[in-house]
Amino acid sequence: MIEELSLECHYKVTFNTSDYSYGFKTSGGAEYSVLFVDASSVFFNTRLEGSYCYNIVISKIKSGDGLKDKGVKETIGAIVDHYFSDPERILIFTCEEEDGKQSVRKKLFDMWFSNGTLSHLVKFNEDIEGSEATYHSSILFHKENPLGISEVIKSYQETVKILGQTK
Amino acid sequence: MATRTEHKNHVVAAVKKLMADKKAAIAYSKGEISKQELDDRGVKLGMPLQGNI
Numbered sequence: 751m752i753e754e755l756s757l758e759c760h761y762k763v764t765f766n767t768s769d770y771s772y773g774f775k776t777s778g779g780a781e782y783s784v785l786f787v788d789a790s791s792v793f794f795n796t797r798l799e800g801s802y803c804y805n806i807v808i809s810k811i812k813s814g815d816g817l818k819d820k821g822v823k824e825t826i827g828a829i830v831d832h833y834f835s836d837p838e839r840i841l842i843f844t845c846e847e848e849d850g851k852q853s854v855r856k857k858l859f860d861m862w863f864s865n866g867t868l869s870h871l872v873k874f875n876e877d878i879e880g881s882e883a884t885y886h887s888s889i890l891f892h893k894e895n896p897l898g899i900s901e902v903i904k905s906y907q908e909t910v911k912i913l914g915q916t917k
Numbered sequence: 918m919a920t921r922t923e924h925k926n927h928v929v930a931a932v933k934k935l936m937a938d939k940k941a942a943i944a945y946s947k948g949e950i951s952k953q954e955l956d957d958r959g960v961k962l963g964m965p966l967q968g969n970i
Contacts, residue, residue, distance in 0.1 A: 769945075769952060769962050783946035787938045788961035791931040795924045804963050807939050809946040844939065878932075912928045 759828035760821030772829045776821060780814030784829050789842055796905035797897055803840040806830070806890075808862075826862050830890070834871060837892035840902070844878075845886040856886040863890065870894070874903050879914040934959075 751767045761774040772784040786804035793799050808826065833839060845855040863873050870893050878885040889906045893899065938960045944950045945960075955962075 771946065771962070785942045785946055786963045787935070787942050788963050789931075789935050789938075792928065792935060794927045794931060802963070805935055805939055807942040807946070809943050811947050842935075844936065909928055912925050913932060 778814030781812035
C-alpha cells in the first residue's frame with residue numbers, strides 16, 4: 751500500500767508499506783526511491799552490535815530534465831529526519847566504485863547531508879581500505895543516541911579498521 | 918567474545934553482503950528484479966515506521 755506522508759519538504763513523499771521504501775517525484779520529472787537495507791551485522795562485536803542499523807540506498811529510478819534541483823536535497827533530508835524519529839537508529843552510506851563514480855557519489859551524499867535542518871545528527875566519514883580499492887563510507891546518527899557520540903564513532907572506526915586489515 | 922580472526926571474518930562477510938544487498942536493492946527499486954527475488958537473496962528491508970505518518 752502506498753501512503754502519502756506529511757513531511758515538511760519541497761516534494762510530496764510517499765511511503766510503500768510493503769517494502770518500507772520512500773519515493774518522490776520532482777518538478778523536473780525525476781523519480782527517486784529511498785530504501786533502507788538491514789546492516790545490523792556489520793557492527794559485530796562492537797557496542798553497536800544489535801542496534802537498528804541500516805544502509806540507506808538512494809536511487810534515481812527515472813531521470814528528469816537534468817537541471818539542479820535543491821528540492822531533492824531538502825526532500826532526502828526530510829526522509830532521513832523521519833528515519834531518525836527514533837534516535838537509536840544508525841544509518842550507514844557506502845559508495846561503490848565499479849563505474850568510477852565513487853567520488854561523485856560521495857560529493858553528492860555530503861551535499862545531501864550538509865543540511866541545516868539535520869543539525870541534530872552527526873555524520874562521520876571514514877574510508878575503508880579494501881584489498882583492491884578504497885571505499886568511501888559514512889555513518890549518520892542522532893546526537894541523542896543512547897550510546898553517546900564517541901562510542902558510536904569508536905565502534906564505527908573499529909569496524910573500518912578491521913576491514914582495512916584484510917589486505 | 919569472538920577471537921580477532923572470527924571478528925574480522927564476520928565483518929568482512931557482513932560488508933560483502935551489505936554491498937551485494939545494496940546492488941540488489943537498487944535493481945529492485947528500478948524494477949529490474951522482483952520483491953520475491955530480493956527476498957530470496959536474503960535482503961532485509963527496514964524499517965517499520967514509528968510515530969505519526
